[in-house]
Amino acid sequence: MQELTAEVVVAGAGPTGLMLANELALAGVDVLVLERMHERTGLSKALNLQPRTAEVLDLRGLLPRARDRSFATVADGHFAVIPVPYTGWDTRHPYQLGIPQAEVEAALEERLAEQGVKVRRGHELTNFVQDADGVTVTAGDLRIRAAYLVGCDGGRSGVRKALNMSFEGIEGQGHGVAADVLFKSTPPNAPTQWRSMTNMVTSQSPGKFIGVIPLAEPNLYRISFGDRLNRPANLRADVTDEEVHQAVTERFGAEVEIAEIRWASRFSDDSRLAETYKVGRVLLAGDAAHTHFPAGGQGLNLGVQDAMNLGWKLAAELNNRAAAGLLDTYESERRTVAKQVLDNIAAQNALIPTTPNQLALRALFRDLTTLPEVQHHLSGMVSGLNIRYATEETHSATGTRLPDFPLPSGNQASTLFHKGNWVLLTKTPTPNPHTEVLVAEVPELPWPDLEKILVRPDGYIANTTGETTAWLT
Ligand SMILES: Cc1cc2nc3c(=O)[nH]c(=O)nc-3n(C[C@H](O)[C@H](O)[C@H](O)COP(=O)(O)OP(=O)(O)OC[C@H]3O[C@@H](n4cnc5c(N)ncnc54)[C@H](O)[C@@H]3O)c2cc1C
Incomplete structure (x- = not known):
């Protein structure tokens, strides 16, 4: 058995674990990633x-x-398969970037390696024991003593299960299948490029859905289909070629020929949320803390943003710079966001009609989504742009994200955060309140009535006074 030490062990090198490890490494934390x-x-x-x-x-x-x-x-998002443009949001990125999860992981792992952290692959966390001072983790031939363990080990998280944590939510009735299908030629009426959610997904008979997304390779498509009312006895059973052929025939007709089914997997429409995100020195993030039907394309995004929220707080705790209770705000902020996502997914599920009345409701809802205010509301939910963390200040800016804007230097304000630091944006010269803060004088702020704003390392506005004491010691 090899004995190692680290400040934080991250279990799982999916998008959440890799993002978290990057954030910790950026803050100088000794992090060890098990996969x-x-x-x-x-x-x-x-x-x-x-x-x-x-x-x-x-x-x-x-x-x-x-x-x-x-x-x-992709120009828009979708809510229950109804396209919603990112109307009215002050963002430089009012689009979905079409990128396979594997490529997100590759990009994050590449940056992590540049920071000197190599993922320990082939090492499954099998056991951990925590005490007042730390956690002892076992993974294959490794025994690691660390101050904290973070379970980023996905929906079936062994870390969460070992904590005996309740993982409650909505038990769905249906299921879906995602399959990457290569056709011999482009199917009739199928888009050849993914530019919009319009016409990407078509509801079929009651309770059924089918979505078609063109991928990078010619004639390769992600076909997602399912049934809101029925699920197989075994949700882990292999997807049969026949199931995929049947869905393709329903969508494109019998004459369409499949060259290859590259990959196919089932998913459920259950929604679950961990009771807590932190037990002593063990935390949960990403799918380990919340799982749901992949409606609107939100799960990976939620996990990456969990990591962005947790990283700087955990680093501040380890560096003895966290004000009392800072680490607890990870759960209060991110569990609230996850609950909101689970709620919007429940609403989306309800909008896949199974009865004539629901069909009428969906048609009415679709009409409403042509209103800019409705588009703004719905796209704010699925994009994550509407997140507002609870704060004591009442100004509408506090708790929200800082919209990116150009600095007099020609750089964007977002570049001030590259090192994972706090930023105080001020219109007038102001003394630096803390060593972790970068002070930047700017001629204007996105809120004209404000003189200064203190922005957290994750880009959310802490306050309009520039005081750090509630966050940092
Ligand atoms: C069909 C489908 C389509 C989806 N589409 C979208 C979409 O379009 N947009 C979106 O945002 N989300 C989507 N999601 C959700 C998204 O895939 C997940 O939310 C995302 O994978 C969560 O990332 P994670 O890092 O938290 O967990 P995971 O990606 O599950 O990663 C967990 C990692 O931990 C490792 N691991 C597990 N146990 C251990 C252990 N004991 N020791 C060490 N390592 C361990 C696993 O091998 C894995 O690498 C979809 C999900 C499904 C099922």
């Missing part, structure tokens, strides 16, 4: 980055490398 798989499969469940995730990656200078690995820029 049970020997290598990435290269297969992707998620296919998109939402606008807020694009902004979050931009705060760390990571967006260009995600863009290099992307295959599409």
Whole structure:
């Protein structure tokens, strides 16, 4: 048995674990990442980055490398398969970036390696024991003593289960299948590029849905289909070729020929949320803390943003710079966001009609989505742009994200956050309130009535006074 030490052990090198490890490494934390798989499969469940995730990656200078690995820029999001443009949001990224999950992971792992952290692949966390001072983690031939363990080990999280944590929510009735299908030629009326959610997904008979997204390779499509009312006895059963052929025939007709089914997997429409995100020195993030039906393309995005919220707080705690209770705000902020996502997904599920009355309701809802205010509201939810963390201040800016804007230098304000620091934006010379803060004088702020704003490392506005004492010691 090899004995190691680290400040934080991250279990799982999916998008959440990799983002978290990057954030911790950036803050100088000694982080060790365990991943049970020997290598990435290269297969992707998620296919998109939402606008807020694009902004979050931009705060760390990571967006260009995600863009290099992307295959599409999609003008709108969707809510229950009804397209919703990102209307009225002050963002430089009012689009979904079409990028396979495997490419997001590759980009994050590449940056992590540049920071000197190598993922320990082929190392499955099998056990951990925590005490007042730390956690002892066992993974294969490794025994690691760390101050904290973060379970980023996905929906079936062994870390969460070992904590005996309740993982309650809505038990769905239905299921879905995601399959990457290569056709012999382009199916009739199928889009050849993913530019919009319009016409991407078509509801069929009651309770059924089918979505078609063109991928990077010619004639390769993600076909997502399912039934809101029925699920197989075994949700882990292999997807049969016949199921995929049947869905394709329903959507495109019997004459369409499949060359290859590259990958197919089932998913459920259950929604679950961990009772707490922190038990002593063990925390949960990403799918380990919340799972849901992949409606609207939100799960990976939620996980990456969990990591962005947790990273700087955990680093401040380890560096003895966190004000009392700072780490607890990870749960109060991010569990609230996850609950909101689970609620919007429940609403989306209800909008896939199974009865004539629901069909009429959906038609009415679709009409409403042509109103700019409704588009703004719905796209704010699925994009993550509407997140507002609770604060004591009442100004509408506090708790919201800082919209990116150009600085007199010609750089964007987002570049001030590349090192994971706090930023005090001020119109008048102001003394630096804390060593972790970068003070930047700016001629204007996105809120003309404000003189200064203190922005957290994750890009959310802490306050309009510039006081750090509620957050940092
Ligand atoms: C069909 C489908 C389509 C989806 N589409 C989208 C989409 O378009 N947009 C979107 O945002 N989301 C989508 N999602 C959701 C998204 O895929 C997940 O939310 C995302 O994978 C969560 O990332 P994660 O890092 O938290 O967990 P995971 O990606 O599950 O990663 C967990 C990692 O932990 C490792 N691991 C597990 N146990 C251990 C252990 N004991 N020790 C060490 N390592 C361990 C696993 O091997 C894995 O690498 C979709 C999901 C499905 C099922």
